[in-house]
Amino acid sequence: MSAMLGLLSVALLTATPVWLATLGETLTQRTGVINLGVEGQMLVGAAAGFAATYLSGNPWLGLLAGALAGMALSCLHALLCLVLGVNQIASGLAVLFLGNGLSSFYGTTLVDKQITGFHSLTHSAAARWPVVGQFIAELTPSVYLAFALWLACAVLLLRTQAGLVWRASGESADALRMLGKSPARWRLAGILVGGLFTGLAGAALSVDYTRTWVAQMTAGRGLLAVGLVIVARWNPWLALPVALIYGLAEALALRLQSLGMNVSPYLLGTLPYLVPLIVLLLSYRASRRRGAMPQELSGVFRGMA
Amino acid sequence: MKNSPILTLLADRLMVPLLGTTVFIALAAAFFHFNGYPPGKIFVQILKGAFGDAFSITTTLGKTLPILLCALATALPARMGLISVGAEGQLYFGALAGTAAVLAHPEASAWLMLPAMLALALLGGALWGAIPGVLRAALGVNETIVTILLNYLAIKLVEYAVYGPWKDPSNLGWPATMAFPGTAQFPAIACDGVASNWALPFAVVLALALFVLVEKSRLGSALALLRSNPRVARLAGIRYAPHCIAVMALAGMLAGLAGIVQAANVQNHLQPDLSSGYGYVGFLVAWLAGQSFLRIIPLALVMGGLLSAADALQLFAQLPYANTLVLQALLFISVLGVGAARSKWRRA
Structure with a gap:
């Protein structure tokens, strides 16, 4: 039993960045835009978050900086596909490439730097x-943060008036x-909120x-997260x-x-992609059959948008 | 000469590339300036590092080959509307398969070795390309996501091989296979101190062959119809699935060829850092070329020069290598943005 719980807590810790990214991309896609740039946004979030934590010594500031960096990069996706009308897949890849480049370029000074991160809870009262x-x-603050955001997003998206317009x-x-609302404005919100979440995911x-x-x-x-949105059928509850x-x-x-299994770690390393x-x-x-996909996305998925 | 149709056509054709390049140079200059590097000096260094002397031209040509092949591997599926970003993985898996032939019979004569190595590399690349093709055709799974995930998977498999069963003990812990024998290398060409191998002219011929195959035969119009209107294509008796799978497999072969040349001739071993992101650079080149097989050839050379200059810049200006990643992204953004803005403005 405790072995199972142990495995589950490790799984939750590892899953949290992907959880946050899947949640963010779900919010983006529910407005009718796909953003393949999640990977790039996570990378700038990870670099900015790490840099901010290193400079300030405060991991909460790091998470905030990462989220903002992700949102800043997502503006590029909004500019390219909402304003200029670039193909959404190509635009997302542009975000991916730029995020990869910027984070690698500015991140060179961060390699080998040490940060303290959050305090462990293993000696707190809750542990007893x-x-x-x-x-x-065993769980860390970013897991609890993800949990809170997950609840908030799912309720806001599925149970409120604003969520209805969003969808x-x-x-x-x-x-x-016809209702006198601008879809472009909601999509901009979708892209920016997605950027915020995926930047936070990278920082986590x-x-x-x-x-x-x-x-x-x-x-x-980040790319797995885009795929997992489909697995979750665009339902924020299923992001977890x-x-x-x-x-x-x-x-x-x-x-x-x-456990000392005689299997190559590189071969085992394929599992997180294969599964x-x-x-x-x-x-x-x-x-696709059950019509879970937002209708406005179907053109993109047919490769014709 | 007012409103001469030829001039209008020329201006029309040149506007996007010229404007795109201008926007790119402005963005790149801003990027260098912002980071405290004088843009003018850096641009001159890039030109020198790319085509300045025999050594830099040799490096440039060495990088041009995989970029050219990976760009072709992107452009071919794009002709039927498939956005494949899988050349990187196909390159790795092709090299992995080709290396199997070399390791199985390292003593074989060149007449057996080269064809066997090449055949396995092409098969491996074709397999890695066909997987997303089959998934797309049978289940409708988005090929962009699958191809990128398969990239990571192929790299992991190569790492497994070179850290594990294929690692040569005489390498003293360095993860790589044994050195490829001379019989497993593509014959070299040299001219005025510039060195390359026969795979490069072969790749150019492949680009021309694809041009003829796709632009000058019925296949091209079939692919175009599949891209623009799959329903009409079905009515015309053009089936989506076989085209999708064949095109993806063929693309995989092209990238697989790039992989085995890289392992055999450039690095002489199979090792984890087989590619410096050539698959992704090839993707960019294909898009910059508007998926035209002919325009890909000079653009691959330019991009090869840019990568070769990045090595030099790292040495002389202490500019982190990652600056090329930023430059490539800026170039992609400029051309995408200008192209889309133009068609939007034209529609309005």
Whole structure:
């Protein structure tokens, strides 16, 4: 039982950046825009977050700086695809390339730097609670932050008037125009909020999870998040379980290594890509058939937008 | 000469590239200036580092080859509307498969070795390209996401091989296979101190062949119809699935060829840093060329020069290598933005 809980807490810790990124991209896509630049936004978030934590010594400032950096980069996506009308996939890739370049360029001075990160909760009062105490204490502030944001997003998106308009701009831009609202404005909001979340996701990775900075450290997590949005059928509630699929694959790879299994760590390292990819394939057909996809996105997915 | 149709056409054709380049140079100059490097001096250094002497031209040509092939591997699927970013992974997997032939029979004669190595590399690349093709055709899975994820997977597999079963113990911990024998290398060409190998002219011929195949045959119009209107294509008897899979497999072959040349001739080993992001650079070149196989050739040379100059800049100006990543992104953004703005303005 405690072994299972241990695996679950490692999975949650690993999954948190992907969880936040999936949540952010879900919000973006529900307004009818796809942003493949998540990976780049996570990278600038990770670099800016790490730099801010290093300079200020305050990991909370780091998370804030990362989120803002992600949002700043997402403005490029808004400019290219909303204002200039560039293909959304190409525009997202431009964001990805620029984020990768900027974070690698400015990040060169951050390599090998040390930060302290958040204080551990393992010696707090909560750790002495029966059964779940140890589990709760293993988790870090970014997990709790992700949890709060997840609840807030899902309720706001699915249960409020503003959430209804948000979703409507992804379902039918025409209907929104008839109501006298501008779909472009809601999409801008969708892109910026997505940028904020994915920047935060990157900072959670570098400030709280690895506590180091390496160029290209997100290693495909941002793109996985874009895929996982589809697996989650654009439902914010499902962002947690789908991110846990990634987290469990990664945690399992780590666990098998530490158990001294005679399997190459590089081979095990393929699990976090293979498992979500397979789940993506299994759920793809179902997610399209059941009409979960925001209608305004279907053109992009047919490759014609 | 007012309103001469030829001049109008010329201005029309040149406007996007010229304006795009201008925007790019402005952005790049701003980037260098902002970081405390004099833009003028850096630009001169880039030109020198790219084409300044025989050594830099040799480096440039060495980088041009994989970029050219990866750009072709991007442009071909783009002709039927597929946005593949998978050349990087296809390059890695092609090299992995080709290396298997070399390691199986390192003593084989060149007549056996080269064809076997090449065949396996092409097959490997084709397989890695066909996977997203099949998924797209059978399930409708977005090929962009799958190709990028497969890139990471292919790199992991190469790492597994060179850190594990294929690692040569005599390398003293350095993760790489044994050195490729001379029989497993593409014949060299040299001229006035500039060195390259026969794979480069072969790649140019491939680009021309693709041009003829796609622009001058029915295949091209079939692909164009599949891109613009799959429903009409189906009515015309052009089936999506076989085209999608074949085009992706063929693209994979092109990138796989780049991978094996890189391993055999450039690095002489299979090692984890096989590619300096050539797959992604190739993607950019294909888009800058408007997916035209002919325009890809000179643009690949320019981009090869830019990468070769980045090495030199790192040495002489202490400019981090990552500046090329920023420059490439700025170039992509400029051309995308200007192109889209022009068509928007024209529609209005």
